[in-house]
Structures are given as structure tokens and as C-alpha cells.
Amino acid sequence: MTRFTREELEAARDRLVPDVTADGLKVLFCGINPGLMTAATGHHFARPGNRFWPVLHLSGFTPRQLKPSEQQELLSYGLGITNVVARASARADELTAEEYREGGRLLALKVARLRPRWLAVVGVTAYRAAFDDPKARVGPQARRIGDTRVWVLPNPSGLNAHWTAQTMAEEFARLREAAQSAGDSGGTD
Template sequence: MGSGSSARPSPADLAAAQDQTIPDVIGPGLRVLFCGINPGLWSGATGYHFARPGNRFWPALHRSGFTPRLLRPDEQHELLGLGLGITNVAARTTAKAEQLTADELRAGGRALVDRVERYQPRVLAVLGIGAYRTAFGRPRTTVGPQPEGIGATALWVLPNPSGLNAHYTLDALASEFRALREVVEPG
């Protein structure tokens, strides 16, 4: 796939993207490291996080005030200049997060702890309560700040921005993102 945002993966591109990985958008000194469950097939085919049309990550990020304008997935590296990054609990691309095993999520949680200890973002924001519960063995977790952290990094759980998560409207999702932004950008 090319680097333009208008390139739409073909069915063959999507099929070939199964079980691929894409690079994290990560670096030292991040205010927030957003952590998806795992990349979807659109992300695997394009190389960009939250790339599937209908995914509400980018609109929620903008509406919450984290970004000055609505970024496209192919502009994901602009996040680093804003002190933001993206990673995933599990690296393997799938059509649906439910295709991941509990063992994969737990192993991904351990690898995520290592990544957080290496990069030390101020906050790790996990996007998906079910994945967080499984990956970290916290079955009663709710959305919002978590009592435990990883070293000096605070933990926050946000709803999954996938268009498949009908429990949250875009406005409700942006409100949850905004609550986090107000903690990392007080005043």
C-alpha cells in the first residue's frame, strides 16, 4: 500500500494482512502512550494504526483536545511531536480482537510492561477494557484511572474506539479521552 490516505486496501490486501505486525509510534518522553488491543486488517494492510474507516480513535483524539486538528492514520507520526504515541497489547493483526487468545493477551501484557518500563510514558492508556482485564489479570477493572501503575507510569483504561464497540458514541468516547487529557494537561 502507498502512503496516501486515499488508498483503500483490496480484499486480497486485507487477507494478506492477517497475522502481520506494524511498527509502534513510540519514543521517550511521551505524555500518553495509547495502547490498542491489536491492529486490525486495515492497519496491517496500510501500516497505520486505527486505519479502518469507522474507527473513532482519530476523531475522539481530536474532539478531546489532544490534537489541534483531525489527523488521518497516515499522519500518525505527528503524534510524537505532541507527546503522544501508539502501541498495542498484542502485535498480531486480526479481523476482530476476539480472534486473540487469552494467552496472547497475557503475553502481550507482559511485553507491554517491558515497553512501558523502557520508554516511561507519563500515562499508558489502554483502549479496551476486556483486553486490559485479561492482559493484566484485573477482572473488575472499570474505565478511567487505575489504582496501580507501571513504575512511574500511571495506567488509564479507555473504551475501545472500534466502530464495532456500539456501547460508546463518538461524543461519549471523546468525553472519556478528554477526562484523561485534563489530567495530563491541567489548566
């Protein structure tokens, strides 16, 4: 992995990172916003301590652990990645409540256009802020965006000590099973 200086990472602040999307995906994963390492590399979940890629594999979504630089391979598995807020920052707490609300509005429009079976927001706090749902918990949500079901997953950041890679993988696997089930019924109705 390329090593970046503090100055190079700071230069990536506010940079936009292209989505990895296509119409009709099984699952569109949605991060909070790109971190500086993601913005510097142009690859989602690129920070070495982020557990997204290992957990995606451990949960059975991918046959092997992909590297962030291999993110386009997700499309071949019916998976994609976007973010609630497009702007890169060093920490999610740099985002404003208005950015979350506007991000939620834009995300709903994107989902309505792309029509994935499931939108999986990685981070319950981001989901609560973006969709004004303060009581949301990890797991399937009652909310739908058109025909798209919504699932909230734990934040894979290495800073999220409440979840281990194994317990995260179990929650991701619940979503995978729901996304593959006949009739795609998995969740609350």
C-alpha cells in the same frame, strides 16, 4: 483512502505494525491489536469506522483531526501508539488468552523502558485480559508500571455501540486533563 481487496487484507494477517513511540511521552495509547486495514496500510486505527482519530481531536489532544497516515505527528504532541498484542487479525476475538497475557507482560516491559506519564489502554476487555484485572472499569486505574499511571479508555471501534464519539471524547478529555495537570495527580491513589 486506498481500497483493498479481501485478498489483500487477508495477506496482511499476522503482519506487524511499527509502534509510534519515544521516551517520556505524555500519553502512550495502546490498542488491542492491529486490524487487517491497519496492517495493510501500516497506520494505526486505519479502518474507516474506527473513531480513534476523530475522538482524539474532539477531546483536545490534537488541534485538528489527523489521518492515520499522519500518525508520526502524534510525537510532536507528546503522544504515541502501541498495541497489547502485535499480531494483526480481522477481529480481536481471534486472539487467545495467552496472547493477551504475554502482550500485557511485553507491554509492561515497553512502558518501563519508555516511561510515558500515562499508558492509555483503549478497550477495557483487553486491559482486563492483559493485566488479569477482571473488575477493571473505564477510567484511571490503581495500577502503575514504574512511575507510569494507567487509564483505561473505551474501545474506539465502530462496533462499540455503548459509547458515542461524544461520550468517548469526554473520557479521553478526562485523561488529557489529568496528563496536563500540575503534579500529574489525576486519578486514584
